[in-house]
Amino acid sequence: GVAQVAIGQPLDTIKSYTQSKGWRMAWKKVKCASTGGLFRFLYRGTKFSGPNAVINNVCVFNSYTFAKHEAGLSTIESGCLAGISATPSAFFLDGCNIIKQVKGSNAVISPRSMLLRHGLLTTGVREIVGLSAHFSAYEYSREKLGMNPLFAGGCAGLSNWTASYPIDVVRTRQIVWNASAWYVIRNLDLRAAIAAYPACAIRAIAANASVFWAYEAVQSLAIKQ
Numbered sequence: 001g002v003a004q005v006a007i008g009q010p011l012d013t014i015k016s017y018t019q020s021k022g023w024r025m026a027w028k029k030v031k032c033a034s035t036g037g038l039f040r041f042l043y044r045g046t047k048f049s050g051p052n053a054v055i056n057n058v059c060v061f062n063s064y065t066f067a068k069h070e071a072g073l074s075t076i077e078s079g080c081l082a083g084i085s086a087t088p089s090a091f092f093l094d095g096c097n098i099i100k101q102v103k104g105s106n107a108v109i110s111p112r113s114m115l116l117r118h119g120l121l122t123t124g125v126r127e128i129v130g131l132s133a134h135f136s137a138y139e140y141s142r143e144k145l146g147m148n149p150l151f152a153g154g155c156a157g158l159s160n161w162t163a164s165y166p167i168d169v170v171r172t173r174q175i176v177w178n179a180s181a182w183y184v185i186r187n188l189d190l191r192a193a194i195a196a197y198p199a200c201a202i203r204a205i206a207a208n209a210s211v212f213w214a215y216e217a218v219q220s221l222a223i224k225q
Contacts, residue, residue, distance in 0.1 A: 001054035003214045008207030009049055010042035014199040016101040019172045023195035045100035052093030059085040061215060064135055079135040083128035091123040095175045102176045119174035122181055126171050130164035138212065149216040150209045157208025161200050168200075169193045 018026040033041040063085040067078035095117065096109050137159035141152035161168070173184045 001050070001057045003210040004053045004057070004207045005046060005050050007210050008203045009046055011199045011203030011206070012049070012097075013042050013044065013101045015196045015203060016098045016172055016176075018192055018196035018199065019169050020102045020176045020192075022189060022192040026196075040105075044105050045097035048093050048097040048100065052089050052097060055089040055093065056086050057211065057215075059089065060131060064131075075136050075139050076132045079132035080128050082135070083131040084124065086127045086131065087120070087124040090127055091120050091175075095119065095123070098172055098175050117175060117178050118180055119171050122167060122171040122174055126164045126167040129167060130160040133163040134160035134208075149212045153212030154205040154209040156212065157204035157206075158201060160208070161204040165197060165200060166193075169196070 014026055014030070017029060029041065030038070060082045064078045064082040067073045067081045068075065071078075073081070092111075092114050095114060099107050099109055134156045138152050138156035141147040141155045142149070145152075147155070169188070170181055170184050173179065173188075174181060177184075
C-alpha cells in the first residue's frame with residue numbers, strides 16, 4: 001500500500017483531474033502549481049489514498065489467496081471476490097481522495113455525504129472487472145511467461161486499468177459531481193476521458209510493479225522465517 005501511494009499518487013491526481021475537468025485544465029493546473037506547491041498538488045488526498053491503499057491491498061490479496069488456494073476457485077472468480085472485498089474502501093476512502101484531488105484540499109467531506117453520494121455500484125463493477133483482469137494477467141505472466149514480479153505486476157496493472165478504464169471515467173465523474181451514471185454518460189467529455197488514459201496507464205504499470213514486487217518480497221521473508 002505504501003509503495004502504491006508513493007509511486008502512483010501523482011499520476012493518479014493527474015488522471016482524476018483530467019477525467020473531471022479535461023486535459024487543458026489539468027495541464028494549466030500543473031503549470032500553475034509548478035511555480036510553487038507542485039508536490040502538494042500532486043499528493044493531495046493522500047490522507048485518504050494512503051489508508052485506502054493499505055486496506056484495499058490487505059482485502060484484495062487475502063481474499064484472492066483464500067478464494068484461489070483455499071476455496072479452489074478459478075483466477076477470474078477469485079478476482080471477482082477480491083473486487084467485491086475492495087469495493088467499500090475503494091468507494092469511501094478513494095472517493096474522498098478523488099474529491100480532494102479535483103476540488104482541492106479545502107473540499108468539505110463527511111461520512112454522511114459519502115453515504116448519500118452516487119458511484120458505489122459503479123465502483124463495485126470497476127473493482128470486479130479490473131481485479132479479474134489484474135490477477136489473470138499476473139498469473140499468466142508469472143506462470144506461463146516466467147516474468148519476474150516487477151514486469152508481471154506492470155502487466156497486471158495495465159490489464160486492470162485498460163479493462164476497467166471506461167467504467168472508472170464514469171465512476172470518477174459520478175463521485176466528483178455527485179451525479180447518476182446515466183447523466184454522466186450523456187454528458188461525457190470523450191476528449192477528457194481519452195486524454196487521461198496515458199497518465200492512468202503509466203501509473204498502473206509503475207504502481208502495480210512496485211506493489212507486486214513488495215508483495216512477493218514480503219512473502220519470501222515470511223517463508224524464510
